[in-house]
Amino acid sequence: MIYLTEEHLLLKNTIREFSTNEIKPLAQAIDENSTFPIESIKKLSDLGMMGIPWPEKYNGGGMDYLSLVIVIEEIAKVCVSTAVTLMAHTSLGSGLFALFGDENQKNDYLKRLSTGEILGAFALTEPNAGSDAGNTQTKAILSDGKFTVNGQKVFCTNAGYAGVIIFTARIIEDDIEKGVGALYVDAGTPGLILGEPEDKMGWKGSDTRSVYFDNMVIPEKNILGDIKTGYKQFLQTLTAGRITIAALSIGIAQGAYESALNYTKEREAFGKKINQFQAVSFKLADMATQIEAAKLLVYNAAWLKDQGKDVIKSAAMAKLFSSEATMKITTDAIQIHGGYGYIREYNVERFFRDAKILEIGEGTSEIQRIIISREILKSLRNQ
Incomplete structure (x- = not known):
């Protein structure tokens, strides 16, 4: 593929072998028992995979964003709970430190996040602020060099295992609202309360829970970037995050497709392999085509980001197409398996189950269509 260099291909083969040998044997139990994949995360830390796109001076891998996409894709082929833990830690839990942190914040946090010494989490969604992220109700009142924070976040990935949690809040000083800013808090800070893990349909091993701030006090320095541009900062982070969600999608899609393809070589009906029937072979053809199209969209978005280009539209397109294609591919994979596809052993x-949330998290499919259409119409106005 034109986007992949020899270094990318070497990384892809290395992670594929690691995922097959070290992660895949654990995947079924992780899902069945809703077990956080701590063992796999430790091994990925030892491989240097927890800070792939961040500079080497901050203990990162010094690689590009496409490399991160490749790693997430390969892990998601066998265990999405492990892949999403790494994804949320890197693109969301570390990304704001890398993009907007000052030198002290990068030395104090990004270095430890990049090695996997601590996990990162990003708390954005609230009970009344989902797609409408600007409706954040959490408040951080600044007084005497400290923020007093009150509010609630929901669906926060990695929160129960994170060493630091980034969160958004309305900044208020002298009774004047300054805007929505990105703040962070260390695990164990008084007033930081973690809810119980959610019992989810999929991503069973991924830690997802509510986060509560009850008169939590943090120092004024615990803010990332500029208060005035805080909202734009986390929107920029979400844009990059959509590329990594898309990487999860193509990983899951390939895992389902390969399982279905292999099953058609084994299963016989009416005296021949079921892949000899047009009804089945046409499904395989559609699945393979959708995967190739999705990969091109995702790799292109990552490549454009690495070139410093605006990826708002391309990231939304990659996320929209890949997530919806994956839902269709996983549905067809079950259909090909017949009754066995409904059994946990397969x-x-x-x-x-892991695919459905891809159409919801990091911006629903409906939100992606809004973004894409807005960018298309914007280009018309600029002609």
Whole structure:
């Protein structure tokens, strides 16, 4: 593929072998028992995979964003709970430190995040602020060099295992609202309360829970970037995050497709392999085509980001197409398996459950269509 260099291909092969040998044997139990994949994360830390796109001076891998996409894709082929833990830690839990942190914040936090010494989490969604992220109700009142924070976040990935949690809040000083800013808090800070893990349909091993701030006090220095541009900062982070969600999608899609393809070589009906029937072979053809199209969109978005280009539209397109294609591919994978596809012993039902949230998290499909259409119309006005 034109986007992949020899270094990318070497990384892809290395992570594929690691995922097959070290992560895949654990995937079924992680899903069945809703077990956080701490063992796999430690191994990924030892491999240097927890800070892939961040500079080497901050203990990062010094690689590009496409490398991060490749790693997430390969892990998601076998265990999305592990892949999403790494994804949320890197693109969201570390990204704001890398992009907007000052030198002290990068030395104090990004260095430890990049090695996997601590996990990162990003708390954005609230009970009344989902797609409408600007409706954040959490408040951080600044007085005497400290923020007093009150509010609630929901669906926060990695929160229960994170060493630091980035969160958004309305900044208020002298009774004047300054805007929505990105703040961070260390695990164990008084007033930081973690809810119980959510019992989810998929991503069973990924830690997802509510986060509560009850008169939590943090120093004024615990703010990332400029208060006045805080909202734009986390929107920029979400844009990059959509590329990594898309990487999860193509990983899951390939895992489901490969399972279905292999099953058609084994299963016989009416005296021949089921892949000899047009009804099945046409499904395989559609699945393979959708995967190739999705990969091109995702790799292109990552490549454009690495070139410093505006990726608002391309990231939304990659996320929209890949997530919806993956939902269709995992559905067809179950159909090809027939009744066996409905049984936990066969991985396709797990891929199906893991796929649905891809159309919701990091901006729903409906939001992606709004973004894409807005960018298209904007280009018309600029002609």
